[in-house]
Amino acid sequence: MKSRRRPYAEQRPQDLGGGVWSVPVPIPGNPLGYTLVYAIESPKGPVLVDAGWNHPDAWDALSGGLAALGIDVSTVSGVVVTHFHPDHAGLAGQVKEASGGWIAMHEDDAALVRLMHDYAAEEHESFQSDMLRRAGADPGEVRQAVSRPTPPALPDRRLRDGDLVDLPGRKLRAVHTPGHTPGHICLHLEDADRLFTGDHVLPDITPHVGIYPYDRDDVDPLGDFLDSLDRVAELGPLDALPAHEWIFPDVAARAVEIRHHHDEKLVRLRALLAQRPEPLTIWEVAAMMTWNRPWDDLSPVLRGMAAGEAAAHLRALEARGEVRRVPGVDPVRFQALDS
Template structure:
């Protein structure tokens, strides 16, 4: 256990992370397994959690990325516990991102399972999938230009309509879960906990019988989840996220099962660490605004500390960085520390406080 009170319980998961591999399927508790579903990028895999249901069948919390190798891994993982996709009765989606909802449609087609998510993410996902790939691309380009990106850079980062075509296959939900609702998974007492920030409709699930807390991407043990702005999204997503962290810190969670990385104990301690991280980030950004008044979010992102040199950022990584910078700027505005000029492409300066 570290100084914050966080204790690693998913030791095999963390060992695989350090070895740059993917862990094996793991029995977490009687009737509960963690199935790692590989994905591209630095996160490497998604933890799909499989729950054995009273009376037969399985429930899933998240599914993994929509790719053939991810589908094969999910099917193999279920086979490894003596089951199959056809046994799935319901899918709980913590949030609408591709790596969590991506395979839900294939699971539903193979099993007839229902898919559930929060209404806010259902609305955003419906709007997103309703756009043509061409329209979706133009919406993102326009949003990035509105944050100060030169149009050629915005187009290079947004990608092509062909690359976006598969996003229209994402499964829309059959059921909606509001905060406090109980998931229809017999033998479990999963309560939906609305935790907006990473997405507007992000859900965690607290099982009151076992003390397990399925955290999705809201609280991860090592990294800070991306909190970003997007076209048509929440006005102040970082404020929403910090409020959600305050809320989950009060949950009586015996063990946290996140969507990435490894299981751990110490939800309140990890929530404190994440809040402190964002306060440091806000202070760094405020210093950048003071040093570079009249800058756009695109400009300011280049003056912040990232995991690698800013010149190496491109495509989705640069989009995440700039939109995360924008989210932090909006909270500084809310706190009265920074002001924007109100232009179509806003530029920011430090507020003159009395």
């Protein structure tokens, strides 16, 4: 059941057995290459897990890939979205238009999608600019880093942890795994010992875990993510069907690996802060951390994402009592506490 990541051009729709199929859907201009959309057989018509990026090429790949497997997109009974990001939820609205099916999403991500629809473009730009400034970005970077993604379609159904998806004859249960987004869910196909992991557990890379606004002190997304990894590990050595890269066995072992990676990253970050006598901004901390490319080579948008991840790590350390934010300063600054 294991397959390795190949370029999108080499990907093909696959029958995975047991009434489950996969369709690779391209993400134009993104190094991830594609999203693996899954279809699960149902007497009411197949249910999709995720839908892919909202782009004509992606729609052709999704509808054509389903057709190659003998599935007409008009027969889809619903789309359950692992999280609201555009490479997962982007085409859900078009699938709904073509089939009349439902869209389901965890209630926490559904609330964010509603907020995105209600937020005017100028309000979003002002919010993002102020967030970047408070993190310590210089004015030039602030102007270049502001972006506003197109919100996905609003869901018809809201899921909570433990809910069963409308999939007659099967048991597909939502497992709330916050971190990558507040409402991220994995989906446990209990009658087949399979787990659709979305972006929560991937075979080679780790998902982005950020905090927005960067200086929030009332949430701990990285702490939530680590707790969610522990929860997935407790499910045992299920076969993992992720949204990117490749299908792999023993999701529990991979969840433990990812947890260890972040625990080590937190230790290194605290050590870096302890070496600096002066408090640092979030932007300065992000520039000190290790990314898949040097900081100077990151675009302003990618620097903004890196700052979000740095902020999540700082917040996790703050929640553990290992760093503190300096009160009353703007931009916000952090420093290590004595061991």
